[in-house]
Every structure is written in structure tokens, then in C-alpha cells.
Amino acid sequence: MKALVFYEFREGCLELREVPEPEVGPADVLLRVKAAAVCGSDIERVHCRSSSTVTPVIIGHEFCGVVERVGAEVRRWRPGDRVVSENTGYVCGECYACRTGKFLNCPERKLLGGKLDGGFAEFVRIPGDVLAIYPQSLRRLPDNLSFEAGAILEPSCNAYFALIQEGGLQLGQKAVIFGPGAIGLFAVAWAKLAGAGQIILVGGSENRLELGRALGAHQTVNYRRAGGVPDAVGSLIGPNQADLVLDASGGGNVLADAIAIARPLGKIVNIGWAGEHRVNLDPAMRKGLDIIGHLGYDTTSWDRVLFLAGQNALDYRKFISAVFPLEEWREAFKGMEERRYLKAVFTF
Ligand SMILES: [Zn+2]
Ligand SMILES: [Zn+2]
Structure with missing residues (x-):
């Protein structure tokens, strides 16, 4: 599959590569990405100004899509479900933050698109380990919402x-x-x-x-x-x-x-x-x-925003400056960096 890989923790080490599709374990969900948005922190990441990064990694943490395949133990999701990930790929499940449901504040948290492979790719694996601790890290996308809009729910x-x-x-x-x-x-x-x-x-x-x-x-x-x-x-x-x-x-x-x-x-x-x-x-x-x-959001934020988005309370189109295929990632990143784009979104 095609994926945008930050391959070495060094300035400019970003390229579109052909990589193997993720393997799906018994509790994992494989998502076919339909839209993914570039975040200011992606720019920081590829300029080596983000500590929450390992290499090589497929970047992109604002994404949504359709469930492609699920592991044998998965009951909650089925192929074809329209979903948005809240981009948590791992949490410890034991610290104070995890015990009180504030998963973003877990010191062990791994971001999909930072420390685990993320959404600038045709497919992304949502690990079963995180779904077991934090099922709400994967959410159903309201029917009325486009994938482009789904990609910018996170901000x-x-x-x-x-x-x-x-x-x-x-x-x-x-x-x-x-x-x-x-x-x-x-x-x-x-x-x-x-x-x-x-x-x-x-x-x-x-x-x-x-x-x-x-x-x-x-x-x-x-x-x-x-x-x-x-x-x-x-x-x-x-x-x-x-x-x-x-x-x-x-x-x-x-x-x-x-x-x-x-x-x-x-x-x-x-x-x-x-x-x-x-x-x-x-x-x-x-x-x-x-x-x-402030850091991120919690399950309540997602509950409310998904409800509001489902009621068309906001016109998400006003926040999207440009839509590109992943092949045109250079222009998407350049426009974001030069602040010509508020949000650049890749569609697949
Ligand atoms: Zn972001
Ligand atoms: Zn924790």
C-alpha cells in the first residue's frame, strides 16, 4: 500500500513509499482510510520538533475511513462501518490518567501517526490492545458527515x-x-x-x-x-x-x-x-x-462533537482549504507550513 513515511529522525526524511499492508491480529481493526488531514503538529514532527515520534513511522493522526477487516475476536465493529479514530494507539491502562478515563494524559500514550503507524496511508491498524482499554478511541461517523469533514473532527x-x-x-x-x-x-x-x-x-x-x-x-x-x-x-x-x-x-x-x-x-x-x-x-x-x-480532548468532547456534527451544527467545509491525493503531499505540507491552508486534507 502507499504510505507517507517519516523514515529517519532527520530534517526532510519524509517520502511516499510502497509498504506492506498492516497485519491484523485477533483483536485488531483494519481501517481503510478515506480522508486524513494535515495538522500543524505533523509539520513540527517532520522538522524533528516533536518528541512523540519514533522512526520509521507512517505519520497522520487526523483520519477517518471504513472498517476493511476485523480480527476474529472483534464484536463491536464490522467491515463497512464508517468510523473515525481519535488516534490513540496505546495507553498503559494503569496510571491515574487511564484509571480516570483521561487517556490522552497517559504518560505512556502512543499516538497513531507519531509512535505507531498512522493515517497517511491506504490502511491503518487500530490495535486491539487499545480498543480493550479504551473502546471509544474508535467512533462511528455520523451518516450525514463526509469523510473530509470526518478527518477534521479531531481539531x-x-x-x-x-x-x-x-x-x-x-x-x-x-x-x-x-x-x-x-x-x-x-x-x-x-x-x-x-x-x-x-x-x-x-x-x-x-x-x-x-x-x-x-x-x-x-x-x-x-x-x-x-x-x-x-x-x-x-x-x-x-x-x-x-x-x-x-x-x-x-x-x-x-x-x-x-x-x-x-x-x-x-x-x-x-x-x-x-x-x-x-x-x-x-x-x-x-x-x-x-x-x-490543555491537551487534546476526552470521550465527552467526542460524544458532544459527534452529536453536533450529526446535527450539521457546523459547516466543516469552511475549514478545509484544499483536498489532495496522497501523491501531492509536498504541496499539502508546503501550503500548511506557509499558512496558505487552514486545513489540507488527503482523500483516498
Ligand atoms: Zn493534530
Ligand atoms: Zn496510563
Whole structure:
């Protein structure tokens, strides 16, 4: 089968290869990939900036498809089922995170498309070991949803988890979202649906900010043009007025701005990976802020998002910039890296 393989932990070691189809053990599910999306973290991975990677590995962790074949012990799935993977390939099943159902926080977790073979391939094996501990790591795709949309459910779950579950957004609240990438823009769309009173999107690209306004942001701030982001946001919602700030940008200075913008006793959810945050936390203590470290999603996020997607609550097409066959992976990666594409999706 064709697969996009990161074959050595070295810059540029990515190529389309012919590899054997995965073998299917008695508890495994073999998925025929129908669509898979490129994530910002795939770019980081092939530039050797991700620790959750082994080589050689087939990358791609945002994917969906159809069950092709199941092992003899599998009862839950049948060939032909339309499914989306939440991309967990292994968890220990014993740590605190696993015991409380927070599988993404398992220190032993292996990502399909990071430490185990993932979805930029014609087929991907969902290991029986993980399905035994965490059956919900494989989900039924709602009938109304296209495979292209199915491939980008994952970042929308991510945004839902940050905004609604961790951030606890309530009707009428003021939300400020930094970073108009896929997660930030999904957060804008969910905030609109959830009835946020005011949604402010902060970013550096006019095209993305415009898309943000189309998705429901009431106002946008271009940090390249604004004198200072806290003042610019303050002029829109009042100083120290944000009930909730999401940092989906990964900018090292954003946490300081978020602290300045948040109201006393407000919340900040940190989604983006900055490497290093340059910030004085004293003002956050004075305000009594909750600063929440975010990772991924949980089963509840997937339950809710699959339900909402099944009701056509979001138009997922607005988030897909381009669709390619896997052979054109270079252009898909280039466009993502240059931020010309919000989401590039491979179809099979
Ligand atoms: Zn991702
Ligand atoms: Zn664990």
C-alpha cells in the first residue's frame, strides 16, 4: 500500500513509499482510510520538533475511513462501518490518567501517526490492545458527515474541550481567542453556537481574521497593527473584562497578554505550544486566575462533537482549504507550513 513515511529522525526524511499492508491480529481493526488531514503538529514532527515520534513511522493522526477487516475476536465493529479514530494507539491502562478515563494524559500514550503507524496511508491498524482499554478511541461517523469533514473532527473536539469543558464558557460571556489556526477558529465557531456575548479573535493574518468574523467573531484584533493587544482588546470589551481567554497561538508573549486581558477570577486555557512563555505570573495571582494546561480532548468532547456534527451544527467545509491525493503531499505540507491552508486534507 502507499504510505507517507517519516523514515529517519532527520530534517526532510519524509517520502511516499510502497509498504506492506498492516497485519491484523485477533483483536485488531483494519481501517481503510478515506480522508486524513494535515495538522500543524505533523509539520513540527517532520522538522524533528516533536518528541512523540519514533522512526520509521507512517505519520497522520487526523483520519477517518471504513472498517476493511476485523480480527476474529472483534464484536463491536464490522467491515463497512464508517468510523473515525481519535488516534490513540496505546495507553498503559494503569496510571491515574487511564484509571480516570483521561487517556490522552497517559504518560505512556502512543499516538497513531507519531509512535505507531498512522493515517497517511491506504490502511491503518487500530490495535486491539487499545480498543480493550479504551473502546471509544474508535467512533462511528455520523451518516450525514463526509469523510473530509470526518478527518477534521479531531481539531474541533480539541477546541470544544478547551472552550466548553475546560473554559466552562457560559451564555453571554466575553471570550478572547488568540490564534486563528484550526483550533482557534473552531473555538470561535463553538463560542458562537454556545452563545458567547462577545467573541474577540486575535491574530496576525487578515485572511484568517476575516474567516473568524465569518464564523462568528464579533471583532478581531490584528496584533501586527494594534499598538498593544491588551489595550486593543480593552478598547473593545473594556479593560480586565474577558471571562475566558484561549491561547491557541503558541506565541511566547501571549500568556502575558491573556493575563492582562482576563477579568479577576477569570480563566485562561493554554492550548498552543510556545516552548517558553515569557511571563510574570504575579498579576495572575492578584487576579486569582485559573490558568489551565490543555491537551487534546476526552470521550465527552467526542460524544458532544459527534452529536453536533450529526446535527450539521457546523459547516466543516469552511475549514478545509484544499483536498489532495496522497501523491501531492509536498504541496499539502508546503501550503500548511506557509499558512496558505487552514486545513489540507488527503482523500483516498
Ligand atoms: Zn493534530
Ligand atoms: Zn496510563
